[in-house]
Amino acid sequence: NAGVTQTPKFQVLKTGQSMTLQCAQDMNHEYMSWYRQDPGMGLRLIHYSVGAGITDQGEVPNGYNVSRSTTEDFPLRLLSAAPSQTSVYFCASSSLAGSTDTQYFGPGTRLTVL
Amino acid sequence: AQSVTQPDIHITVSEGASLELRCNYSYGATPYLFWYVQSPGQGLQLLLKYFSGDTLVQGIKGFEAEFKRSQSSFNLRKPSVHWSDAAEYFCAVSASGGSYIPTFGRGTSLIVHP
Numbered sequence: 001n002a003g004v005t006q007t008p009k010f011q012v013l014k015t016g017q018s019m020t021l022q023c024a025q026d027m028n029h030e031y032m033s034w035y036r037q038d039p040g041m042g043l044r045l046i047h048y049s050v051g052a053g054i055t056d057q058g059e060v061p062n063g064y065n066v067s068r069s070t071t072e073d074f075p076l077r078l079l080s081a082a083p084s085q086t087s088v089y090f091c092a093s094s095s096l097a098g099s100t101d102t103q104y105f106g107p108g109t110r111l112t113v114l
Numbered sequence: 115a116q117s118v119t120q121p122d123i124h125i126t127v128s129e130g131a132s133l134e135l136r137c138n139y140s141y142g143a144t145p146y147l148f149w150y151v152q153s154p155g156q157g158l159q160l161l162l163k164y165f166s167g168d169t170l171v172q173g174i175k176g177f178e179a180e181f182k183r184s185q186s187s188f189n190l191r192k193p194s195v196h197w198s199d200a201a202e203y204f205c206a207v208s209a210s211g212g213s214y215i216p217t218f219g220r221g222t223s224l225i226v227h228p
Contacts, residue, residue, distance in 0.1 A: 004157070033215075040123070042204065042220035043158075058215075090157055102148075103206075103216060105157030 001026050006091050006106035013081040013113045021076040021109050023091030029104070031094045032074040033058070034066065036087040037108075043090065049074055081113045116141040116207045120219035127195050128227045135190040135222050137179075137205030146208040147188040148216065149179055153201045161203075164188065175199070200226040 007022045025032065033048035045058030049068040063085060065077040074093075078085060089109045094101040117140040127133055139145055146165040150158040162173025169181040179190045188205060205219040 035218075040220060043218040045215065048215060092158075102160045102163065103150075103158070105150075105159070107157045108155075 003027065004091055004093055004104050004106035006089075006109050008109060009107065011109060011111050013078075013111065015082060015113060017081050019078050019081065021078075021089055021091075021111070023074045023076065023106060024072050025074075025091075025093040025104070026072065027093065027095070027104065028071060029093035029095050030071065031101070032068070033092050033103075034064070034074070034076045035090045035092065036060065036085075037090060038087050046076065046089075078111075083113045085111065086113045087111060116145060116209055116217050118205050118207050118217055118219035120203075120205055120222050122222045123220070124223045124225060126225040126227060129197050130194050133190075133192045133195045133199070133224070135203050135205075135224070137188045137190065137219060138186050139188065139205075139207045140186065141207060141209060143209070144183075147179075147181060148206040148208070149173065149177070149188070149190050150204045150206060150218075151175075151201050152204065152221075158204060161190070195224075195226055197226050197228060200224055 004025045030051045034046040035043040044060045046064050047066040049055045055066050091106040092103040094103050119138045148163045149161040151161050152158045161177050162171045164171045164181045171179050177192050202221045204221045206216040208216045
């Protein structure tokens with residue numbers, strides 16, 4: 001199993017550009033989520049999904065869109081990038097969204113918006 | 115809603131010394147508690163978790179944590195730290211009923227001196 005994969009690993013954007021961060025998992029997990037990590041802020045939940053076709057907002061959803069057309073993939077779209085979106089983005093997955101389930105994290109995407 | 119506090123932003127220890135990282139949570143019922151470790155440039159990896167039973171939980175890499183309901187704490191310990199333990203450590207809590215989305219603390223950065 002590859003686990004949770006994220007692409008790209010690094011990305012530099014100009015203000016106003018759009019892009020999609022890719023996330024895929026091969027563990028047949030129903031629950032997937034996106035976090036951003038900023039210094040001193042820990043992990044903040046952006047969006048999450050409990051299965052194909054079902055998504056919901058987390059703590060900091062503004063400026064981001066998600067969709068879940070398959071169990072495996074959960075892309076995160078930045079519609080019009082802003083410098084405030086400079087961050088490290090992590091995708092995570094777990095089975096059945098159970099409270100005791102371990103979250104499996106991807107290696108992260110480091111995004112810089114100029 | 116649940117919350118997690120990690121009161122120490124940075125902890126510095128000498129190699130071979132013992133370690134305790136603090137985690138306090140706020141949740142009305144029995145929480146499910148996790149510790150994750152993030153090595154530089156990597157995603158998060160589960161160290162250990164507690165959801166029932168023995169309040170002293172053993173994890174990977176020689177770590178353990180103790181759940182103390184009376185103190186609302188779940189502190190992480192290791193008797194002898196190795197230089198490779200230098201990393202960011204995150205405590206997380208999930209609700210035992212209702213929302214299954216984990217809440218993460220802001221993290222504690224562990225620095226190990228030779």
